[in-house]
Amino acid sequence: MHSIDLTYMGSGIHEELIAHVADQEGYFEDEGVHVALRDGAVWKIERVRAGVTIGLGRTLLSRLTDGIQWTALAVNTHRPLFWFLGANGVQSMDDLRGRRLAIHGARTAPGVFGRIVLRKHGLDPDRDLECVERIPGDYQMDLRRLRDGSIDAAYVGSTLAPEQVANEEGFSVLCWVGDHFQIPTVGLVVDPARISLDDPALQALVRANKRALKTIAEQPSLAVKYITSMLGRLTSEEAEQHYERYVRPYFNSDGRVDLKVAQLGVAAVATELGIPVGTADQMYLPAL
Structure with missing residues (x-):
């Protein structure tokens, strides 16, 4: 069995839901990969580079400011959950x-x-x-x-x-x-200088991630069950309302990026930071 580290950058269903579904439903095991889910919220970016990360937002800023060639292989949603x-x-x-x-x-x-x-x-x-x-x-x-x-x-x-x-x-x-603002914010992204894009463990992780996306799109009751378990203050009815408002309409079912949305979002981020866009929007091309 292959093994790989998967790091999330912040707590909550925005980053954790898809990986949680893939883990709990046995999709990682089905793909022959052992995934160690790591909390990298306070890690320096150099440590994050050692594995795959869910956080497309932080890696975009790193690509813009540090020049690290982060590459996204799957995009879960273009709607930041804030x-x-x-x-x-x-x-x-x-x-x-x-x-x-x-x-x-x-x-x-x-x-x-x-x-x-x-x-x-x-x-x-x-x-x-x-x-x-x-x-x-x-x-x-x-x-x-x-x-x-x-x-x-x-x-x-x-x-x-x-x-x-x-x-x-x-x-x-x-x-x-x-x-009010759309940009790919969660998915799967890697530094190819550390992990090859054709790495078997990485490709298995991508397949499991896409399967979990399809599951939450096609099995609402299962998705609501996991949201209820992760957001302990919610009743099942409230979790269903949350899913119908923020998850079901906006989480992809196939992990693909909307490149036009990504390009507009990257340009807005670069403007806010006061730096050139450069080739940052190219990080999403593998997720087409």
Whole structure:
């Protein structure tokens, strides 16, 4: 049996769902590959290069800034699963002006995506509001700070379901990033200088990933079961609503990239970072 490391860059169903389904349904074993799923959220990029990673966003930034020739072999979705949540009278994106927003760092992939969406709503993240940078985890500290009023809004990821949290806590869902900005953010990406693109273990991993994508598209009840198990605050009904709103319409069933969407997204990221695009959009070509 072959073996390979697979690293996720952040917790939540955005990065973990497809790998979790492939693992739990035995797809890795069927393909003859042992996959060690690793938490690389705080790893330096050099360590991430040793294996395959799910995080297309961070590797795109690395390709743009470090010149590492990251290459994507599968794209799970073009819709980043991040949301803006408001409290303390913040009920719309316009209400963020002059308020305190907890958000990822400006030079991180989620942070860049968030800043692009802020600008689309006419907000300069450096002048029109106070961006409070924090190291994200499961966002429970953000919820605590929203409750105590030390922040007015938070930019959160898929370790929680925003509508359920908002209803329970009295917060407002201000917007979903995926409605306003599209770019491949999760899938399978590798540095060919470290792992050959025709490596048998890598190819087996890609096949299992695509099979898991097909499963969540064709077996909604199974997908909802896994979402319920991963988002422990949700009832089955709430998990089904989350799946129907954010997963079923937007996760690919075949791992292919929409190159036009990718090119527009990469250009927007490069503009936000103030650097040239170069050949960064070519990282997705194998996923065509």
